[in-house]
Amino acid sequence: MSSVSVPYAEQPQWADVVPLPQYEGVEPLAPIFYTNEYKDATDYLRGIVKTGEKSQRVLDLTKHIIQLNPAHYTAWQYRYETLLAIKSPLDVELELMDEIAIKHMKTYQVWHHRRLLMTHLLRNTDEASTSSSSRSPSQLASTELTFIARTLAEDAKNYHTWSYRQWLLAFFNDDSLWDRELDFVDSMLNHDIRNNSAWHHRFFVVFQSGVREGEKDRDRILRREFTYVKQNISLAPNNASSWNYLRGILDYNKIPYSRLTSFVQPYTVPHADVPSDLVDLEDPPPSRGAQLPSPGAIEFLADVYEEEGGNSILKATELWKSLASEHDTIRRRYWNSRMKEGLRAIQVKS
Amino acid sequence: MAKLTPIDSYPTPTSKAQSETEEILLAHLPAPDNELPQLNKNSHLQFVARNLIQGFPARYVSQDASQPWLLFWTLQALSMLQVVLDPNNRQRAIDTLLSFQHPNGGFGGGPGQMPHLLPTYASVCALAIIGKPGEKGGWDGIDRQKMYDFFKSLKQPDGSFTVSRHGEVDVRGIYCLLCVATLLNIITPELVEGTPEFLASCQTYEGGFASASFPYFVPVSSEPSSDPKLLSSPRPPLGEAHGGYTFCAAASWILLKPFIARSSPKPSINARLLTRWLIQMQGVRSELGGFKGRTNKLVDGCYAWWVGGCFALLSELDGDNATNGDEQEELGTETDEKDDDAWTDDEDIELDDIWNPEALQEYILFAGQHPGGGLRDKPPKAADAYHTLYCLAGLSAAQHRMVPDRARRKVLEALWTDNSDQVDGHSHKWWMKEVYTHSMAWGEATRRKRNILGGEGNRVNATHPIFNLTATHTEGVMAHFYQQPAPPKRQ
Ligand SMILES: [Zn+2]
Numbered sequence: 061m062s063s064v065s066v067p068y069a070e071q072p073q074w075a076d077v078v079p080l081p082q083y084e085g086v087e088p089l090a091p092i093f094y095t096n097e098y099k100d101a102t103d104y105l106r107g108i109v110k111t112g113e114k115s116q117r118v119l120d121l122t123k124h125i126i127q128l129n130p131a132h133y134t135a136w137q138y139r140y141e142t143l144l145a146i147k148s149p150l151d152v153e154l155e156l157m158d159e160i161a162i163k164h165m166k167t168y169q170v171w172h173h174r175r176l177l178m179t180h181l182l183r184n185t186d187e188a189s190t191s192s193s194s195r196s197p198s199q200l201a202s203t204e205l206t207f208i209a210r211t212l213a214e215d216a217k218n219y220h221t222w223s224y225r226q227w228l229l230a231f232f233n234d235d236s237l238w239d240r241e242l243d244f245v246d247s248m249l250n251h252d253i254r255n256n257s258a259w260h261h262r263f264f265v266v267f268q269s270g271v272r273e274g275e276k277d278r279d280r281i282l283r284r285e286f287t288y289v290k291q292n293i294s295l296a297p298n299n300a301s302s303w304n305y306l307r308g309i310l311d312y313n314k315i316p317y318s319r320l321t322s323f324v325q326p327y328t329v330p331h332a333d334v335p336s337d338l339v340d341l342e343d344p345p346p347s348r349g350a351q352l353p354s355p356g357a358i359e360f361l362a363d364v365y366e367e368e369g370g371n372s373i374l375k376a377t378e379l380w381k382s383l384a385s386e387h388d389t390i391r392r393r394y395w396n397s398r399m400k401e402g403l404r405a406i407q408v409k410s
Numbered sequence: 411m412a413k414l415t416p417i418d419s420y421p422t423p424t425s426k427a428q429s430e431t432e433e434i435l436l437a438h439l440p441a442p443d444n445e446l447p448q449l450n451k452n453s454h455l456q457f458v459a460r461n462l463i464q465g466f467p468a469r470y471v472s473q474d475a476s477q478p479w480l481l482f483w484t485l486q487a488l489s490m491l492q493v494v495l496d497p498n499n500r501q502r503a504i505d506t507l508l509s510f511q512h513p514n515g516g517f518g519g520g521p522g523q524m525p526h527l528l529p530t531y532a533s534v535c536a537l538a539i540i541g542k543p544g545e546k547g548g549w550d551g552i553d554r555q556k557m558y559d560f561f562k563s564l565k566q567p568d569g570s571f572t573v574s575r576h577g578e579v580d581v582r583g584i585y586c587l588l589c590v591a592t593l594l595n596i597i598t599p600e601l602v603e604g605t606p607e608f609l610a611s612c613q614t615y616e617g618g619f620a621s622a623s624f625p626y627f628v629p630v631s632s633e634p635s636s637d638p639k640l641l642s643s644p645r646p647p648l649g650e651a652h653g654g655y656t657f658c659a660a661a662s663w664i665l666l667k668p669f670i671a672r673s674s675p676k677p678s679i680n681a682r683l684l685t686r687w688l689i690q691m692q693g694v695r696s697e698l699g700g701f702k703g704r705t706n707k708l709v710d711g712c713y714a715w716w717v718g719g720c721f722a723l724l725s726e727l728d729g730d731n732a733t734n735g736d737e738q739e740e741l742g743t744e745t746d747e748k749d750d751d752a753w754t755d756d757e758d759i760e761l762d763d764i765w766n767p768e769a770l771q772e773y774i775l776f777a778g779q780h781p782g783g784g785l786r787d788k789p790p791k792a793a794d795a796y797h798t799l800y801c802l803a804g805l806s807a808a809q810h811r812m813v814p815d816r817a818r819r820k821v822l823e824a825l826w827t828d829n830s831d832q833v834d835g836h837s838h839k840w841w842m843k844e845v846y847t848h849s850m851a852w853g854e855a856t857r858r859k860r861n862i863l864g865g866e867g868n869r870v871n872a873t874h875p876i877f878n879l880t881a882t883h884t885e886g887v888m889a890h891f892y893q894q895p896a897p898p899k900r901q
Contacts, residue, residue, distance in 0.1 A: 082521050086509050089502040090480055091465040098471055106522040132475050134523040137576055172578040216423070217707065223621055223649035230624040230646065254424035256705040260650035263615055268646035270626075296418040300690065300705050308615030311683070349419025390699055394689045394764045 065097060065124070068104045073117065079103035080110060101125050102132075109138060114145035123156075130164035140176055150177050150184070158207060165211050171220040175227060178204065182232065201232040209244065216248065222257045226264050235272055241265045253292055256301040263305060267312050278313075285309055290323055294344040297327050303356035317364045324364070327357030328379070355388040366402055373402045412436060412695035424706050431708050432696040434789055438776045439698065447775035449805070449868040450783070451491055454798065457783035458487050461795055463499070475519030478510050478532035483799040485539045489880050490802040490870045500540050504548040507533050507541075515556030525560055526574040531586030534593060538879055538887040549890055558596045561587055568625035568640055569604025580621040581612055585658035588665040589877050592849055593884075595891040599669055599841065606670050606677045609659050611645040613679050616705060617687030618651025619659035651687055653703035653716040660684070660723045661876045667726070668844040681727045685764070688724075691717045692766060698777050699769020700788070701804075710787045711778040711797050714770055714804020715878070721765050722812040722852075722875035763860075767808035771863035774805045803873055809862050810872040811855045819851035822897055829893040846892045849876065850885055853900060 068074040081103055083091075094102075101124050108118055122139035125132050143153055154177050161170045178200070185197050195203075208225045212218065229237055242265065248258035266285060275281055289309065292302045310317055323343040331352050346352055358379050365376035377399050384395035414432050417425040440447070462484050466473070473480055481503060488495065495503065510517045510533050516525030517533035534552065541548030564571040564587075566579060573583035584605060591597035611623040623645050627638035649655075663670075663679060670676060693700045693709040700709035701717040778785045778801040784793025785801035826843050854872050862869050874884045881900065889896050 080522060083509065084521075086505045086521075087502055088506045088509070089499060090462045090477075090484060090506070092470045092474060092477070092480075093465055093468050094471060094474070095468055098474075102474070109522065129471050129474050131472055132519075133526060133574060133577065134475065134518065137524055137574065140576055168578060175578070176576060217704075219621070219649055219652065226646070226648045227624060230626070230648075252422040252424050253420070254422050254706045256707070257650055260614065260616075264646050267615075268644055270644045296420040296422075298416040298418050304616045304705060312615060347418065347420070351416035351418055354416075388694075390692055390694045390766055390769055391689055393762065393766065397762060397764045 067096070067100050068121075069100070074104065077104055077107045077111075077113075080106035082106070095128075098125075098128050101128065105135060105138070109134070114142040116146065116148075118142045119148065126160060126169075130160065130167040130170055133169050136169045136173055140173065144180075150180050153177055154181070161207075162211055162214070165215055165218050165221060168220060171224045174204070175224065178228065178231070197232055198234045198236050201228055201234065201237055204228055205237065205240075205244075212248065216252060216255055217257045219257070222261060226261065229265070230269060233269075235274075238265065238269070238272055239274075249292070253296055254299050254301055256304075259301045259305045263308055263312075267309070282309070282313060282315075286320075290344055293327070294350075295347055297346050297350045297352065297354040297357060300356060303360065307360070317360065317367055321361070321364050324357050324360050327352060327354045328361050329353055353387060355383060358383055358387060362398070366398075369405070371406075373406050376402055414696050415694060427708060428706075431788065435698050435700075435709075435777055436696055438789055440776070446864040447772070447868075448864055449775060449870070450779055451867075453783035454487070454779070454785065454802075455491055455493060457780075457793060458484055458491075458795075458798060462488075466795075475523060475526075476529065476532070477520040478507065478517060478529040478536060480795055481507060482532040482536040482539075483795040485536050486873075486878065487795075487799045487802055489539055489883065490799070490806060490873065492871055495540055501546065503540050504537065504546065504551075507537055508548060508551045511551070511553065512560075515553055515558075515560035524574055526577065527564070527571065527583040527586040528573060530557070530560075531589055534590045535877065535879055538593060538877075538883045541887075543890055549887065552594065554594050554596050554891075557590070557594065558598075558601070561591065561596075561601060565601070566625075567627070567637070568623075568645075569602075569606070569608035570622065571605075578622075581609065581619060581655045581658045581662065582621075584609065585662045588662050592665050592845055593877065593887055593891065595842065595846075595888075597665075597841070597845060598839075599672075602666055602669055606663065606666050606673070607642075609662055609666075610677045610679050612647050612655065612659055613684070614647045614651045616651040617680065617683035617685070618653070618656040618691075618704075620647035620649040620651060621655050622648045624648055650704055653691060653701065653713045656684070656688070657716040657720055660720050660727060664723060664726045664876060665845075665849070668841050668848065679727065681724065684720075684727065685724060688717055688720050689765060692769070693773070695769075698773040699766055700773035700777065701770065708788070709773065711774060711785060711804065712787065712800035714774055714778070715800040715807060718765070718767075718770050718804045719807045719875060719878075721763070722807060726814060763811070767860055768863055770808040771805060771868075774801050774808070775864060775868070778805075802870055803878055805868075806870045806873050807875070809860055809869060811858075811860055812852055812872060812875045813855045814848070815851050815853035818853055818900070819847045822847040822850055822894075825895055825897065827894060842892065846888060846894065850888055850897065852876070853881065 068079065101121065104121055105125055108121065119139060119142055122135045122142070125135040126139070143150065154174065157170070157173060161174065164170050181200055182197055185195065185200060205225065205228065208221055208228070211221050215221070229241065242262070245258050245262045245265070248255055266281065286309070289302055289306045293299070293306065296302070306320070326345055329352065331346070331350070362376040362379035365372040365379070380395040380399045384392045388395065415428055417429065466480060470480070485495070485503065509521045510519070510529060512518050512525040514525065517530040518525050519529045537548045537552065543549050561571070563575070566572065570579045571583055571587055572579050588597070588602070591601065608623065612619045614620050626641045626644055628641060630636045630639050690705070691701050691703070691713065693702060697709045700711065701713035702709045703713045703716065774785070777789055780786050780793035782793070785798045786793045787797055823843070826847065852874055871880050873880060877884055885897055
């Protein structure tokens with residue numbers, strides 16, 4: 061489509077615009093060699109920005125530039141201001157942007173533009189709440205969540221997409237939307253248990269977005285989360301994401317690490333040492349295929365001992381030593397420093 | 411042979427990508443008895459010079475809104491390689507950079523583009539490298555008052571800043587703003603009010619920092635005119651812990667320390683959790699010790715700087731809220747002592763590394779260098795301007811142990827001339843001296859220098875752990891804008 065585009069200079073409807081070249085009186089160092097099409101379009105954008113015109117043709121021009129370079133934030137900014145100035149329907153704009161978003165999902169501007177649109181669309185639904193034709197806020201957000209899920213299916217760890225999803229949930233803050241998020245996390249983690257973005261999303265939903273109706277029983281929530289993360293650790297004990305999630309729950313809720321000692325222990329030793337008749341629903345054992353011991357488990361158990369203090373620190377020291385010399389040698393100096401710190405703590409006490 | 415990251419007989423897309431990458435990386439390890447790894451300075455220099463003089467090919471159109479970055483990456487890469495630009499190209503660079511300045515303040519991604527915090531950092535830092543005072547020197551062509559007004563116009567009620575008008579909020583923008591405001595001597599308590607609290611809210615349960623956080627507001631009274639109140643909780647991070655944002659947040663925090671010390675209640679970050687996360691980001695042997703930017707993502711050369719560069723910052727983040735200022739009478743004796751222990755006198759500096767800088771040097775030298783010149787994310791990717799700089803900067807962070815140098819700060823304090831009455835005609839600005847002496851006093855620890863893998867020929871210049879400029883460039887531009895005498899040469 062863009063390869064056959066007619067230069068703006070040859071289009072009669074652009075005849076009244078004076079294109080502005082990028083560099084005047086400067087011989088630039090390190091210039092970019094633009095295609096003719098790109099140079100032409102951006103010359104006309106500079107011309108438009110200079111006169112301050114806001115019109116339908118500005119939307120055409122900025123769309124053209126965005127397709128050639130979605131990181132052109134000035135084109136986005138000017139487009140947004142034009143949309144508002146000429147009262148262009150924003151739901152149409154949102155749909156128009158779907159294709160560009162999927163194609164250029166690694167670009168900041170693509171997602172930020174949607175945020176700006178959603179902000180206005182929500183305001184509009186508030187104002188038009190009496191009219192039956194407009195969609196409700198939760199319908200609006202729900203459609204958007206579906207769209208986000210579609211793009212995450214193509215790029216499951218896209219940072220901007222995930223943070224946009226989190227923004228959207230917080231911005232609409234509607235219980236009917238929050239309620240479905242854990243199923244969504246599940247579907248993402250079922251696809252890839254190591255997707256840290258999905259783990260972070262779970263933490264965001266469960267712990268960091270306030271306590272919603274139906275979640276006032278925090279003990280129940282905690283039990284649910286412990287069960288969830290333990291099962292995931294048992295499937296893949298070397299998955300750093302699930303260990304971090306477990307630590308996150310404990311830190312956030314100020315629960316001592318020792319609460320997990322019996323669960324963690326079997327993960328800190330080679331397989332042969334794990335009793336084979338272990339059937340414990342509370343503390344699921346490592347899967348058969350697990351490669352043990354898991355450094356994450358050893359680190360965790362050492363933290364338990366360090367927390368206990370006193371002579372337990374010597375037990376922690378043994379574990380750190382095993383990480384430093386055998387199970388996690390790249391971090392040798394870190395584990396050594398933990399050892400020193402632990403031993404210093406004993407000396408201070410005695 | 412290093413063993414691959416365990417996948418627990420449970421393959422997923424993450425573990426498959428991980429294993430594939432490790433196979434490729436291990437193939438780049440030379441045989442054990444091979445000659446020492448070389449940094450191919452000449453071919454990198456040719457790569458950089460070609461970009462600079464001949465320009466960038468059409469695929470760089472995606473960087474059209476980042477033209478100041480192309481210049482900064484290139485010029486700073488030259489600085490790392492200890493190469494100086496000839497006067498003619500220097501002047502062209504200055505003229506090019508000034509053409510990015512917007513009439514309303516700040517710099518855009520190119521001529522005629524709207525001002526934006528990221529290209530503003532890149533432009534000002536590039537000018538710090540090649541500019542000088544006086545007509546056509548570039549430095550005095552920066553409109554500082556308009557820059558300040560531009561910064562103020564971006565301020566949000568939660569203490570953050572948008573990157574541009576109607577732009578997104580994130581900690582990269584804040585880092586860029588704070589670097590520029592510090593270098594140009596336009597930082598004020600008013601400008602950064604609430605910013606530390608915003609940064610603190612971006613720390614995630616993993617310990618690293620996210621792009622931004624979400625502010626929840628409640629109405630204060632029924633009066634519609636009153637501003638809603640920002641809740642301190644919930645204030646959730648948006649996005650997971652990430653190397654780039656973590657560097658920006660940590661460096662920003664240090665730049666804000668003089669202001670944090672005087673705020674009450676003092677916001678805080680969890681330095682211990684941050685340390686653990688940074689440590690966990692270093693790849694294992696089968697990843698050649700490179701850094702990744704997020705949990706369960708692949709190693710990438712640029713995180714050598716964004717994550718590897720954070721370790722130098724940790725000493726200033728421990729002991730959290732202290733500013734180490736002599737004149738901080740409100741600081742308790744306990745914190746004072748702790749600070750003194752941490753870095754007062756050279757003899758007592760805790761010089762033990764807690765990370766693995768040798769392994770990082772291996773990653774850069776074995777995997778980061780493209781055979782055709784320039785540096786890269788990882789093999790088999792192509793080299794580019796961005797990765798060339800940040801691989802070199804990361805290599806520098808691994809070669810040089812940068813610390814806040816107390817002795818140097820004493821020298822700067824003794825030389826300090828209080829011009830604040832004359833500067834901009836404003837009354838005394840208490841923070842100026844502190845901002846100046848703290849920012850300028852970073853240096854390489856003189857004792858127990860790190861091993862330079864592959865020998866002296868591989869040495870690259872040291873770079874400022876916050877600004878990513880050499881000491882010479884930092885001191886030149888700051889002495890100018892703070893109207894201070896040129897500091898004495900370091901030994
Ligand atoms: Zn990279």
